[in-house]
Amino acid sequence: MVDSLKKPQFEEIRPGIKAPAKETILTPRFYTTDFEEMAQMDISANEDELKAILEEFRVDYNRHHFVRDEEFDRSWDRIDGETRRLFVEFLERSCTAEFSGFLLYKELGRRLKGKNPVLAEIFNLMSRDEARHAGFLNKALSDFNLSLDLGFLTKSRDYTFFKPKFIFYATYLSEKIGYWRYITIYRHLEKHPEDRIYPIFRFFENWCQDENRHGDFFDAIMRAQPNTLNDWKARLWSRFFLLSVFATMYLNDIQRSDFYASIGLDAREYDKFVIEKTNDTAGRVFPVILDVNHPEFYDRLETCVSNNERLRAIDSSNSPKIAKFFRKLPSYVSNGWQFVKLYLIKPIRVDNLQGTVR
Ligand SMILES: [Fe+2]
Numbered sequence: 001m002v003d004s005l006k007k008p009q010f011e012e013i014r015p016g017i018k019a020p021a022k023e024t025i026l027t028p029r030f031y032t033t034d035f036e037e038m039a040q041m042d043i044s045a046n047e048d049e050l051k052a053i054l055e056e057f058r059v060d061y062n063r064h065h066f067v068r069d070e071e072f073d074r075s076w077d078r079i080d081g082e083t084r085r086l087f088v089e090f091l092e093r094s095c096t097a098e099f100s101g102f103l104l105y106k107e108l109g110r111r112l113k114g115k116n117p118v119l120a121e122i123f124n125l126m127s128r129d130e131a132r133h134a135g136f137l138n139k140a141l142s143d144f145n146l147s148l149d150l151g152f153l154t155k156s157r158d159y160t161f162f163k164p165k166f167i168f169y170a171t172y173l174s175e176k177i178g179y180w181r182y183i184t185i186y187r188h189l190e191k192h193p194e195d196r197i198y199p200i201f202r203f204f205e206n207w208c209q210d211e212n213r214h215g216d217f218f219d220a221i222m223r224a225q226p227n228t229l230n231d232w233k234a235r236l237w238s239r240f241f242l243l244s245v246f247a248t249m250y251l252n253d254i255q256r257s258d259f260y261a262s263i264g265l266d267a268r269e270y271d272k273f274v275i276e277k278t279n280d281t282a283g284r285v286f287p288v289i290l291d292v293n294h295p296e297f298y299d300r301l302e303t304c305v306s307n308n309e310r311l312r313a314i315d316s317s318n319s320p321k322i323a324k325f326f327r328k329l330p331s332y333v334s335n336g337w338q339f340v341k342l343y344l345i346k347p348i349r350v351d352n353l354q355g356t357v358r
């Protein structure tokens, strides 16, 4: 019998129910916001486009897409050992991220009902999509004899409060980066079917179109609130959110290079491609984008990758807590410094391009 089948690789809260991964600065975040401010929002500046987006969501292109076919009906025990661990981790992280979108959109739909009907319906329909995505991933986890207790996750996680403007920056980017992540994996596996070791990747093509539409909605709502885009504060915050989202993904993915290798992808190449595409896409709405081709950009991120390796090694050592803290301090300071230096790289002004490439 394969080693991984003898002893559980994961901590379980009940038989078959995986304990959620420990929350860190790099795990998917759960958000909450000022619902009253959101309800009062005047969307008239871009109402026609928002209504057109609502019509698209009503059509529900992926109504029949998320149906498991016979290809799932076999044993996945041959994905074993470290690959199995990385696979489960990928499914869990993706499921948690999708579910976090579901919770936020669902709550927005509920709180805006009767106050801002167009936005309320859009949020409800986006939460419908995210529920499907999260459910499909959770079902995939069951192929590995595990699942996530999403009710438990709802109650046990910390929620980050962002004012609506920041929710827009953060969710816009997470939808668009999600689109580029899914489509890039899909296109790679289309060319290399031998690397498609599990059927879920076949679903990514239509799936990522949901994320793309969600991103387009946040693009339209930001343009309905021009103050989120057209002053110096907007330029500083756009830089901040772009950098945070790119750095988080890079550090997460490089740490999990073996997962990407298991589906034939080089994690660094994959991330650089996704970052470049997301950065370009963001230029359609954000006033600035990052200079990701600046020679320091990836050098500094690589310094953070090494720092994080050191931090993990210290964490898994047997030193007392206080000693660990002092050994970790230089790496924390270095990460903070790299982030500041990355933030200060001169961004690229793209105000003039907005709305041109759709
Ligand atoms: Fe999604």
Ligand SMILES: [Fe+2]
Pocket: 101, 130, 175, 210, 211, 214
């Ligand atoms: Fe989405």
